[in-house]
Amino acid sequence: MGFFARLKEDLDAARSHDPAARGSFENFFAYSGLHAIWIHRLTHRMWQTPGLRFPARLVSQLGRFLTGIEIHPGATIGRRFFIDHGMGVVIGETAEIGEDVMIYHGVTLGGRSLAKVKRHPTIEDRVTIGAGAKILGPITIGRDSAVGANAVVVKDAPPESIVTGVPAKWRHRDAQRETKPAVDPAEYDIEYRI
Secondary structure: OOHHHHHHHHHHHHHHHOOOOOOHHHHHHHOHHHHHHHHHHHHHHHHOOOOOHHHHHHHHHHHHHHHOOEEOOOOEEOOOOEEEOOOOOEEOOOOEEOOOOEEEOOOEEEOOOOOOOOOOOEEOOOOEEOOOOEEEOOOEEOOOOEEOOOOEEOOOEOOOEEEEEOOEEEEEOOHHHHOOOOOOHHHOOOOOOO
């Protein structure tokens, strides 16, 4: 996929996840979550290039300073990932994030070990993670799951789960009732006033 097609896909993802996202022009300049993802793509590529890991960390820290979002250059992130509001998000080095994942501010995808192994979570496709949730350790949150705000998750959750509480427990998600999108872009009524 080309650079501009990927850029458009990111902007479309913002509009499909956020009813406050009014238009691509505004979102391009005003969404720190998008900026953090774009900086991560650059630093991740640098991280995979021999001799560029230190510069990748420096650029990553600059991105953290500018956006309030810390994504380690080693993290693997899929397409159409969206961070809403952003501030305080931390994504660790060995975290793996699937496609169409959405997270809110204050989320931590962290570790529980200091060993140099996979120590951060795997988030499968189409997972939504609420504000302030902490997902810790090399666990897996299954596809089409939702993690509640401020949940502390230290165990695996199977696909199509609702995960809530401290420590978090999971239950099966009712696909008919609980997977309706929060935003329907077809219902946008955008008025631009100068």
